Amino acid sequence: xxxxxxxxxxxxxxxxxxxxxxxxxxxxxxxxxxxxxxxxxxxxxxxxxxxxxxxxxxxxxxxxxxxxxxxxxxxxxxxxxxxxxxxxxxxxxxxxxxxxxxxxxxxxxxxxxxxxxxxxxxxxxxxxxxxxxxxxxxxxxxxxxxxxxxxxxxxxxxxxxxxxxxxxxxxxxxxxxxxxxxxxxxxxxxxxxxxxxxxxxxxxxxxxxxxxxxxxxxxxxxxxxxxxxxxxxxxxxxxxxxxxxxxxxxxxxxxxxxxxxxxxxxxxxxxxxxxxxxxxxxxxxxxxxxxxxxxxxxxxxxxxxxxxxxxxxxxxxxxxxxxxxxxxxxxxxxxxxxxxxxxxxxxxxxxxxxxxxxxxxxxxxxxxxxxxxxxxxxxxxxxxxxxxxxxxxxxxxxxxxxxxxxxxxxxxxxxxxxxxxxxxxxxxxxxxx
Numbered sequence: 001x002x003x004x005x006x007x008x009x010x011x012x013x014x015x016x017x018x019x020x021x022x023x024x025x026x027x028x029x030x031x032x033x034x035x036x037x038x039x040x041x042x043x044x045x046x047x048x049x050x051x052x053x054x055x056x057x058x059x060x061x062x063x064x065x066x067x068x069x070x071x072x073x074x075x076x077x078x079x080x081x082x083x084x085x086x087x088x089x090x091x092x093x094x095x096x097x098x099x100x101x102x103x104x105x106x107x108x109x110x111x112x113x114x115x116x117x118x119x120x121x122x123x124x125x126x127x128x129x130x131x132x133x134x135x136x137x138x139x140x141x142x143x144x145x146x147x148x149x150x151x152x153x154x155x156x157x158x159x160x161x162x163x164x165x166x167x168x169x170x171x172x173x174x175x176x177x178x179x180x181x182x183x184x185x186x187x188x189x190x191x192x193x194x195x196x197x198x199x200x201x202x203x204x205x206x207x208x209x210x211x212x213x214x215x216x217x218x219x220x221x222x223x224x225x226x227x228x229x230x231x232x233x234x235x236x237x238x239x240x241x242x243x244x245x246x247x248x249x250x251x252x253x254x255x256x257x258x259x260x261x262x263x264x265x266x267x268x269x270x271x272x273x274x275x276x277x278x279x280x281x282x283x284x285x286x287x288x289x290x291x292x293x294x295x296x297x298x299x300x301x302x303x304x305x306x307x308x309x310x311x312x313x314x315x316x317x318x319x320x321x322x323x324x325x326x327x328x329x330x331x332x333x334x335x336x337x338x339x340x341x342x343x344x345x346x347x348x349x350x351x352x353x354x355x356x357x358x359x360x361x362x363x364x365x366x367x368x369x370x371x372x373x374x375x376x377x378x379x380x381x382x383x384x385x386x387x388x389x390x391x392x393x394x395x396x397x398x399x400x401x402x403x404x405x406x407x408x409x410x411x412x413x414x415x416x417x418x419x420x421x422x423x424x425x426x427x428x429x430x431x432x433x
Contacts, residue, residue: 089163208242210361
């Protein structure tokens with residue numbers, strides 16, 4: 001099967017995604033513009049956030065298993081590094097574009113600053129469908145990509161991590177390739193590695209755990225208890241799947257799930273552990289017997305207490321925002337809600353816990369992993385989860401207070417706090433030369 005055919009089929013399998021959303025970078029720029037009136041004297045530096053510091057576009061050629069040569073386009077964008085080295089994932093997906101990677105790197109800048117982690121924002125990606133490649137091909141792609149971007153990454157320069165379509169094995173290949181090229185084992189060049197290679201306990205579940213913590217904190221302030229709550233989750237991978245499981249364990253009723261293969265609902269509640277086991281065995285929800293298929297349009301109309309979009313960006317556009325029947329949206333994905341949709345949701349009284357807060361659990365535990373690698377001293381999973389809880393709850397408290405004081409959304413409050421931190425660092429450092 002040639003690559004063109006494979007990518008078209010992959011896009012067809014993602015037909016539930018909404019193509020009407022604006023370009024992700026345009027959404028990010030609008031979010032930055034909205035925070036400008038709240039920055040005071042630091043507003044003069046705001047254009048810093050509208051210009052990525054560094055963009056690298058690379059060709060990634062490999063010999064495929066059938067002997068043909070294939071070329072893939074890869075990216076690494078370093079958005080802002082005023083507060084520390086770049087930090088952000090690498091995604092493998094057929095719809096990856098430079099525009100998307102730029103936006104994702106910008107959201108990483110905001111996310112890291114909002115959680116007060118000593119990082120700037122970065123992101124990477126390769127436009128391909130990982131499901132259409134063998135393990136050996138993915139290893140060759142990863143190693144060539146790592147070699148191509150090796151000039152700008154490093155434990156004190158830019159630290160990649162897993163994202164959509166990548167995992168701990170991808171990070172192991174990246175770490176090994178970088179280490180071979182620099183002549184020593186550099187475990188801190190990536191996070192999200194296997195524990196045997198310097199990875200951290202708790203990292204695999206960290207993003208989904210953070211989503212659940214954010215949902216719980218929002219529910220407490222809105223008078224919506226987790227126990228007995230109706231929950232709808234879009235995306236059933238590492239983020240959505242873990243979050244759904246934690247909702248289920250806390251007594252919530254997960255009434256609908258959607259992934260790349262199917263949209264399913266069960267008013268009595270879906271057996272989430274059984275669904276996770278099914279996906280592990282079959283690669284997707286299609287065919288799972290514990291819920292009935294529904295249309296992707298009906299998915300957005302289901303009444304719920306918590307809606308967790310944990311797939312890709314641009315899912316909640318104005319049309320969908322008008323139709324949603326939920327109380328609290330907890331963004332597990334990056335950029336799932338457009339600015340125009342944000343306004344509609346606010347007018348309708350639907351609380352949105354933004355991505356730059358809700359899904360920050362992953363990068364927080366990546367920070368723990370990076371620190372552990374530098375010190376060669378590793379913490380228990382209980383310690384990791386306790387530290388994550390403390391940082392997430394502290395950040396949520398500060399953002400909630402800012403939103404209340406300024407009369408703004410949680411997203412704008414998060415951007416106010418983060419942009420103040422980033423631009424204060426920029427001003428204090430000055431410009432060189």
